[in-house]
Amino acid sequence: xxxxxxxxxSETSRRRFLRHAALGTAGxxxxxxxxxxxxxxxxxxxxxxxxxxxxxxxxxSMILQRVHPPLLETPMDVFDKSVxxxxxxxxxxxxxxxxxxxxxxxxxRLNVFxxxxxxxxxxxxxxxxxxxxxxAAVNQCSGNSRGLFQPRxxxxxxxxxxxxxxxxxxxxxxxxxxxxxVKTGAVQVRFGALDQPVVADAPDFEKALDIDHARDGEVxxxxxxxxxxxxxxxxxxxxxxxxxxxxxxxxxxxNSIEVLPGPDDQYWMAKAYKIPATPGANVAPGARDFPTVxxxxxxxxxxxxxLPDGQTIAYxxxxxxxxxxxxxxxxxxxxxxxxxxxxxxYRTTLGADEGRYSFRxxxxxxxxxRGANPIMVRCWNTNGVAQPMKPIWNPGxxxxxxxxxxxxxxx
Amino acid sequence: MKTPSPGIMAAGLxxxxxxxxxxxxxxxxxxxxxxxxxxxxxxxxxxxxxRGFSLASTSVDLPVDDATxxxxxxxxxxxxxxxxxxxxxxxxxxxxxxxxxWKATVTKMREVYKAPVxxxxxxxxxxxxxxxxxxxxxxxxxxxxxxDPKVAPDVSGGTG
Numbered sequence: 315x316x317x318x319x320x321x322x323x324s325e326t327s328r329r330r331f332l333r334h335a336a337l338g339t340a341g342x343x344x345x346x347x348x349x350x351x352x353x354x355x356x357x358x359x360x361x362x363x364x365x366x367x368x369x370x371x372x373x374x375s376m377i378l379q380r381v382h383p384p385l386l387e388t389p390m391d392v393f394d395k396s397v398x399x400x401x402x403x404x405x406x407x408x409x410x411x412x413x414x415x416x417x418x419x420x421x422x423r424l425n426v427f428x429x430x431x432x433x434x435x436x437x438x439x440x441x442x443x444x445x446x447x448x449x450a451a452v453n454q455c456s457g458n459s460r461g462l463f464q465p466r467x468x469x470x471x472x473x474x475x476x477x478x479x480x481x482x483x484x485x486x487x488x489x490x491x492x493x494x495x496v497k498t499g500a501v502q503v504r505f506g507a508l509d510q511p512v513v514a515d516a517p518d519f520e521k522a523l524d525i526d527h528a529r530d531g532e533v534x535x536x537x538x539x540x541x542x543x544x545x546x547x548x549x550x551x552x553x554x555x556x557x558x559x560x561x562x563x564x565x566x567x568x569n570s571i572e573v574l575p576g577p578d579d580q581y582w583m584a585k586a587y588k589i590p591a592t593p594g595a596n597v598a599p600g601a602r603d604f605p606t607v608x609x610x611x612x613x614x615x616x617x618x619x620x621l622p623d624g625q626t627i628a629y630x631x632x633x634x635x636x637x638x639x640x641x642x643x644x645x646x647x648x649x650x651x652x653x654x655x656x657x658x659x660y661r662t663t664l665g666a667d668e669g670r671y672s673f674r675x676x677x678x679x680x681x682x683x684r685g686a687n688p689i690m691v692r693c694w695n696t697n698g699v700a701q702p703m704k705p706i707w708n709p710g711x712x713x714x715x716x717x718x719x720x721x722x723x724x725x
Numbered sequence: 726m727k728t729p730s731p732g733i734m735a736a737g738l739x740x741x742x743x744x745x746x747x748x749x750x751x752x753x754x755x756x757x758x759x760x761x762x763x764x765x766x767x768x769x770x771x772x773x774x775x776r777g778f779s780l781a782s783t784s785v786d787l788p789v790d791d792a793t794x795x796x797x798x799x800x801x802x803x804x805x806x807x808x809x810x811x812x813x814x815x816x817x818x819x820x821x822x823x824x825x826x827w828k829a830t831v832t833k834m835r836e837v838y839k840a841p842v843x844x845x846x847x848x849x850x851x852x853x854x855x856x857x858x859x860x861x862x863x864x865x866x867x868x869x870x871x872x873d874p875k876v877a878p879d880v881s882g883g884t885g
Contacts, residue, residue: 360859364818367788369788380812381790381814382789415784416782416784417783417784419781420773457885468820471818511838514839516837517837537778543779546785585837609885710884
């Protein structure tokens with residue numbers, strides 16, 4: 315990092331420049347045939363069919379939840395092929411529809427300002443020269459599996475595929491903050507991005523972390539994803555990586571790092587993405603006026619992916635089963651599997667350990683009966699937390715983590 | 726996105742004004758129309774690289790959603806009000822919600838997300854939403870916590 319040109323930190327001018335920068339052709343998107351086939355997410359109560367689409371740039375076959383702004387879900391069979399989710403099938407979630415469609419890597423700047431000694435305007439060429447780290451980490455939407463809540467709740471009606479695992483390459487946020495020189499009295503760091511609300515005065519999407527968390531050496535600014543640059547829809551040219559925390563903090567198209575001398579009291583921290591301040595974020599359906607806190611650390615989860623839910627197979631006395639697990643904010647300790655509704659559990663073998671924030675493969679074998687076999691998977695994480703049998707409920711549809719069941723019919 | 730301090734802003738303007746004016750011409754506050762035609766071959770994307778990793782400039786086209794809300798009472802009102810910020814599918818894929826829940830959602834769109842929806846249109850929009858065929862779906866079945874169909878308005882702020 316030679317000279318950081320503080321004068322380049324003119325946010326307003328830079329953003330306007332990016333918005334208007336013409337790179338190549340900028341014609342209107344042809345309206346491709348969006349719907350290719352339908353997939354049934356099997357959400358309780360129905361209205362669960364969604365089209366598959368390959369119409370989005372940088373994206374292969376995805377479950378289409380919403381075109382505008384994009385909500386794209388990863389099909390579950392993708393998770394059976396590798397613990398790393400391919401970039402072109404990694405889930406996509408945007409809040410606001412004004413998403414820059416052109417990014418010029420020479421003019422893009424990442425601005426660091428606020429309660430610091432030296433405001434910075436960092437070019438991508440400079441970012442690439444900083445000390446590097448690479449880490450595998452699961453990026454999971456706060457509302458992943460919201461569509462499975464009972465009673466159902468409003469919001470994006472995700473199945474289980476609003477998540478993915480990648481090897482993130484980038485720099486430590488701590489190193490960037492240290493270059494700027496955080497002043498005494500800093501409390502939080504707020505992260506902003508290039509996407510914008512489409513209507514005036516609406517709250518721009520920004521999230522904040524406590525200063526000690528931001529400086530823990532794990533939180534990253536990533537420019538690489540599974541060895542390649544990020545797809546634009548996953549946050550090109552760089553995004554925040556907050557290992558072990560829900561995706562709402564993993565700000566995409568990150569271009570603003572603001573050190574705050576007090577807590578962020580704006581909408582997206584103070585009002586949105588709040589969970590009940592109760593064990594497991596659980597309240598009784600219909601509860602109201604409970605205290606809330608910003609969603610934060612993830613919890614253990616696991617899925618069977620070797621066969622789709624509802625699959626009919628020829629009867630055998632036992633079958634191999636496998637899938638993925640995540641520890642949440644720590645590693646996976648063990649995964650057990652049951653085919654009799656949780657009465658009998660069988661040990662599974664864990665696959666390669668790619669790091670404590672990564673998905674981990676599990677494989678095992680369960681006996682079958684003729685008819686429907688409810689196959690359940692249960693993960694314990696290295697903090698000793700196990701997935702509960704009983705689902706939670708909260709009005710935001712956040713933090714589902716109970717044991718999931720995949721029903722296999724042996725005929 | 727917080728605006729940087731006036732000092733930084735001023736310095737930035739001095740440093741960049743010339744470049745920006747040449748580069749972009751007259752600024753406007755929202756998206757400029759796309760050029761109708763490009764006569765020359767597009768240049769290869771610029772890139773930056775260091776220490777064995779490269780980043781290339783990227784330009785994409787996002788699919789346009791021209792889907793509208795299906796016919797029904799007040800479809801004209803919801804189509805006029807509720808397709809620019811988000812696809813109609815956002816509402817069409819929702820589970821069965823009560824009129825109170827729908828009203829709370831429309832109110833949140835107006836008051837929190839600043840959707841330019843006239844107050845006089847709110848009741849018609851809620852009437853359309855509650856009458857969508859998907860709202861008459863079979864009640865949720867399952868074993869989760871003895872579900873109570875009466876659900877309080879979302880106090881979590883939602884989204885995700």
